[in-house]
Amino acid sequence: MRADGPIARLASLLRRLAGMPDYAAYLDHARRCHPGAPVLSERDYFREYLRARYADGPSRCC
Amino acid sequence: MVVPAGSGAAFQGVAAKLKCDMDMSLSKVRPDPEVGKQVAGGAGRDGDLHSGPMQALLWLAIAIAGAAAWAVLALARGEPVSAAWLVVAAVCTYLVGYRFYSRFIAERALKLDARRATPAERLENGRDFVPTQRWVLFGHHFAAIAGAGPLVGPVLAAQFGYLPGTLWIVVGVVLAGAVQDFVILVASMRRDGMSLGRMARQELGPFAGVLTMVAVLSIMVILLAVLALIVVKSLAESPWGVFTILCTIPIAVLMGFWMERWRPGRTLEATVLGVGLLMVALVAGRWVAQSPTLAPLFTRSAEELAWGLAAYGFIASVLPVWMLLCPRDYLSTFMKIGTVTLLAVGLLLVRPVLHLPAVTRFVDGSGPVFAGALFPFCFITIACGAISGFHALVASGTTPKMIRREPDARLIGYGGMLMESFVAVMAMAAAASLEPGTYFAMNAPLATLGGSVQSAAEVIRTWGFSFSPEQFETLTRSVGEQTLLARTGGAATLAVGMAQIFSRAFGGELVGLWYHFAIMFEALFILTTLDAGTRVGRFMLQETLGLVWKPLGRTSWYPSSIVASLLVVGAWGWFLVQGVRDPNGGINSLWPLFGISNQLLATVALCVATTVLVKSGRQRLAWLTLLPLAWLLVVTNTAGWQKIFSPDPRLGLLALAHATEAKLAAGQMASGLARQVVFNAYLDAALAGLFLVVTALVVLASAREWWRVLAGRTPPVVSETPFVETAYAS
Numbered sequence: 001m002r003a004d005g006p007i008a009r010l011a012s013l014l015r016r017l018a019g020m021p022d023y024a025a026y027l028d029h030a031r032r033c034h035p036g037a038p039v040l041s042e043r044d045y046f047r048e049y050l051r052a053r054y055a056d057g058p059s060r061c062c
Numbered sequence: 063m064v065v066p067a068g069s070g071a072a073f074q075g076v077a078a079k080l081k082c083d084m085d086m087s088l089s090k091v092r093p094d095p096e097v098g099k100q101v102a103g104g105a106g107r108d109g110d111l112h113s114g115p116m117q118a119l120l121w122l123a124i125a126i127a128g129a130a131a132w133a134v135l136a137l138a139r140g141e142p143v144s145a146a147w148l149v150v151a152a153v154c155t156y157l158v159g160y161r162f163y164s165r166f167i168a169e170r171a172l173k174l175d176a177r178r179a180t181p182a183e184r185l186e187n188g189r190d191f192v193p194t195q196r197w198v199l200f201g202h203h204f205a206a207i208a209g210a211g212p213l214v215g216p217v218l219a220a221q222f223g224y225l226p227g228t229l230w231i232v233v234g235v236v237l238a239g240a241v242q243d244f245v246i247l248v249a250s251m252r253r254d255g256m257s258l259g260r261m262a263r264q265e266l267g268p269f270a271g272v273l274t275m276v277a278v279l280s281i282m283v284i285l286l287a288v289l290a291l292i293v294v295k296s297l298a299e300s301p302w303g304v305f306t307i308l309c310t311i312p313i314a315v316l317m318g319f320w321m322e323r324w325r326p327g328r329t330l331e332a333t334v335l336g337v338g339l340l341m342v343a344l345v346a347g348r349w350v351a352q353s354p355t356l357a358p359l360f361t362r363s364a365e366e367l368a369w370g371l372a373a374y375g376f377i378a379s380v381l382p383v384w385m386l387l388c389p390r391d392y393l394s395t396f397m398k399i400g401t402v403t404l405l406a407v408g409l410l411l412v413r414p415v416l417h418l419p420a421v422t423r424f425v426d427g428s429g430p431v432f433a434g435a436l437f438p439f440c441f442i443t444i445a446c447g448a449i450s451g452f453h454a455l456v457a458s459g460t461t462p463k464m465i466r467r468e469p470d471a472r473l474i475g476y477g478g479m480l481m482e483s484f485v486a487v488m489a490m491a492a493a494a495s496l497e498p499g500t501y502f503a504m505n506a507p508l509a510t511l512g513g514s515v516q517s518a519a520e521v522i523r524t525w526g527f528s529f530s531p532e533q534f535e536t537l538t539r540s541v542g543e544q545t546l547l548a549r550t551g552g553a554a555t556l557a558v559g560m561a562q563i564f565s566r567a568f569g570g571e572l573v574g575l576w577y578h579f580a581i582m583f584e585a586l587f588i589l590t591t592l593d594a595g596t597r598v599g600r601f602m603l604q605e606t607l608g609l610v611w612k613p614l615g616r617t618s619w620y621p622s623s624i625v626a627s628l629l630v631v632g633a634w635g636w637f638l639v640q641g642v643r644d645p646n647g648g649i650n651s652l653w654p655l656f657g658i659s660n661q662l663l664a665t666v667a668l669c670v671a672t673t674v675l676v677k678s679g680r681q682r683l684a685w686l687t688l689l690p691l692a693w694l695l696v697v698t699n700t701a702g703w704q705k706i707f708s709p710d711p712r713l714g715l716l717a718l719a720h721a722t723e724a725k726l727a728a729g730q731m732a733s734g735l736a737r738q739v740v741f742n743a744y745l746d747a748a749l750a751g752l753f754l755v756v757t758a759l760v761v762l763a764s765a766r767e768w769w770r771v772l773a774g775r776t777p778p779v780v781s782e783t784p785f786v787e788t789a790y791a792s
Binding site: 011017 | 186187188189190192194195198199201202205206321322326327329330333383384387388391392395396399460597
């Protein structure tokens with residue numbers, strides 16, 4: 001699966017829609033903004049993402 | 063909570079990020095923020111497309127189509143009306159409201175600026191601050207605000223007929239609900255994603271901040287109790303439903319292990335697996351219900367289910383997020399968006415006839431579904447869908463941190479709420495497409511209907527609706543249930559309506575499967591809300607307890623988590639169990655209480671929104687939020703007052719307590735039950751009183767602040783994050 005193919009783009013769209021972590025987008029961000037800094041592994045990124053996202057409690061409505 | 067193993071690397075990342083942000087902001091700070099405001103209404107850019115004569119004609123046509131559809135709905139008396147008219151009337155009104163009203167708000171009141179960098183851009187971290195394409199964020203925000211509320215409220219309000227509820231859903235959202243969501247979303251976006259509570263503290267002072275927190279916590283308790291009660295009412299004595307819903311728990315845990323342990327980060331994979339297993343569980347449910355050995359195992363009384371739900375809520379809120387909450391979140395998001403789309407397509411294909419009258423005789427307050435006259439209770443019963451204070455929490459939560467460009471907030475905040483309102487209209491259409499007899503047999507309490515279909519037929523005929531016990535029995539069997547009588551709470555009614563639409567649109571022989579699909583869809587995200595709401599309540603409680611003794615404030619410390627969770631679950635569990643035992647079905651008293659509390663939270667949000675407008679020097683436009691605020695104050699205060707003091711024991715809680723005490727004294731009622739009813743009536747009355755007092759205080763605190771700013775005693779300081787120009791190409 002190519003990183004910028006249509007399937008990858010659909011997958012990325014669905015992830016954003018459901019508020020799921022998007023590792024590829026994170027890597028892209030890390031490369032752009034923190035060149036040279038250590039990058040989290042996919043598992044660590046996932047954990048870190050959940051921690052940040054649900055830190056104040058999840059936002060869900062009635 | 064999960065402590066990330068690689069937190070060392072993460073912290074280095076954070077430090078680097080801070081530097082990155084500093085560099086960005088330093089390079090882009092503008093000395094004069096006013097310069098940016100001259101191009102206010104980057105939102106207006108798309109306005110250029112709409113300004114030609116052809117566009118004017120198009121908007122005229124939309125307005126005329128909408129007005130015509132409303133006329134058909136309002137003038138129809140007796141002749142069959144298609145649900146398509148509801149949809150046309152609603153959609154045309156939304157389009158006009160979005161195009162003109164929301165644009166006015168965006169350009170004049172909020173001055174959205176495409177050149178101003180959003181927090182998602184400035185603070186981008188690849189986690190919560192992520193610039194997101196606006197249609198994707200629209201879907202995400204919609205999934206976060208839409209839950210059971212917009213589905214259940216309209217079904218209950220259908221006892222007045224389809225017209226009053228629909229009018230309020232559509233007019234209310236354009237002038238009130240969407241405005242609230244939009245203004246709060248922008249206010250939070252301009253403050254780096256600050257929460258409603260913190261904005262209240264910042265704009266109105268610490269006292270109002272504490273009051274807001276009290277309001278949020280108490281509405282949360284009522285909300286969770288009433289939602290849990292809806293699930294209980296739709297699953298009691300239903301082995302198929304209970305089996306399917308029980309299966310969602312191991313499925314979610316399996317997904318959790320999949321994406322945390324076995325295939326780290328593969329959330330989509332896990333979700334596809336989960337949705338597949340859900341469908342298997344749905345089909346297997348029928349087989350369980352038909353099995354003589356298994357069916358009794360899953361046939362549970364309402365009270366057993368209530369205790370089960372309370373236990374579930376406790377366990378779920380203590381477990382790590384990845385194990386249950388997060389996978390449930392993903393599952394219910396996709397199920398929600400999928401099913402809502404399916405319902406829209408089904409409605410378009412089937413265009414069912416509305417069998418319920420436009421207006422019923424129950425507008426006088428004598429209705430069996432809930433007590434109270436059209437004014438104010440129509441506006442209380444339909445909270446979500448027209449305006450919901452709860453949305454202010456979501457609009458000041460994750461969404462503002464993901465907006466890519468300021469003008470996108472219009473589509474996401476205003477447009478997202480219009481979408482929720484549309485869900486409410488579809489729920490109304492589904493309920494109104496049922497025969498009135500069926501509707502009232504499912505929604506009146508058992509105490510009113512008597513224990514059998516025959517006795518129910520007698521009662522329903524006295525209300526002037528035809529009802530055939532044989533047809534009702536056939537319907538009950540076709541959806542695979544043992545009884546549909548007095549399935550109060552709206553979920554089952556909606557499921558029957560949806561099942562009829564789905565089976566006519568997509569497959570005629572599958573009514574039972576579609577019914578349980580609809581029940582599963584509703585129960586799935588109600589359980590997600592229970593789980594999430596208990597956790598939020600627990601965090602808030604721990605924050606408060608932490609003021610007393612520090613360790614109690616640590617959300618990752620198990621003893622503190624367990625104590626706080628028990629307290630929160632105990633609070634909503636109490637109302638839930640009482641609701642189940644209530645001879646009038648519980649929904650009767652709990653739903654209006656929920657409506658009042660939700661609308662009161664909306665008044666708090668609108669107070670904050672008005673304050674933001676006044677302090678930013680746009681007090682001339684404060685009517686945008688003052689108008690809905692005034693209406694909600696009238697509605698909630700009238701409803702709250704009637705709920706507490708009405709002399710009619712069906713409506714007034716104090717009158718109910720007195721009437722029950724009299725019955726107890728006369729020996730007409732078992733003393734245990736009577737004492738419970740009396741105690742609950744006093745408790746509910748006290749709660750309603752608390753809601754009213756808290757809101758009155760917030761309104762007074764806000765009015766004082768407005769007066770001080772307008773009188774020149776307080777400088778009109780906007781506490782927004784300073785202007786930074788965007789680095790994105792326009």
